[in-house]
Amino acid sequence: LDHRIYNQEWGSVLQHIDSSDLYKETALTSDRGWANDTIADGWLIAIARRERFTIVTDETKNANINRINPSKACKIPDIASDLGVRCITMLDFFKEIGLKI
Template identity: 35%
Template sequence: MSCTKFVIDSNILMNSKNSYYAFDLLPQFWDILRQHILDGNILVIDKVLQEILVGEDELTRWIKTIPSDVIYSTRSGNVIKGYQKVINRVASSGYYKTLAVAEWSQEKIADPWIIAVASLEKATIVTSENRISNLKDGNPKKNAKIPDIADEFNIQTIDLFQMMRELHFKL
């Protein structure tokens, strides 16, 4: 079993529900995922929970089965300090437009919190986001992406399939 902890992005859960791992096709995927969350191998932060709870579908019903004491709270002082470092990095890098900083600064946006928790927990981030090509000073982008900012903090990002391999998912 892998010793690595994983912090999961909401897009992984949403994309899984909408594609390969639809609840009616592979319910065992959701059972295995839930068990890894309960075991502490996969961290679901409260901000991701909030993004999921916006909807009212199978994913919303499923995530509500995760006990609240297992959901990772972002309210600790260390997580908040980490979040501030992430936002400061996005703002000061010169790679992003003011709009990107404003978006990532919204309380409802989970991305900077995911990075803060991953940094604190020395965890790997699982996301379907891709790095921005040609990210360089002098040509600021309107959106920040988790993999680019995670790189700034030496945090590994992987996709769902790599996490499934590392956790030995058997469907």
């Protein structure tokens, strides 16, 4: 899969973060910031959004995110929710596929 076909969608993910007052600039510009094209998180959301995929992750939402003390890092479940991308946990995934152990 050539991720470059998702450049426009990836850009909209970054624009969303940049325009949000919930995140500090470092959420994009640090070494682990999402504007670094080698960081997968933004790409995952971009691809899932365009292809209408569900993201499966055990990363949790940032419960303390607020405008008074903006976050220096993004979390997949927060941005996915903002952009209408379905995001579930591994346990939810196993339940949905009917995995029994």
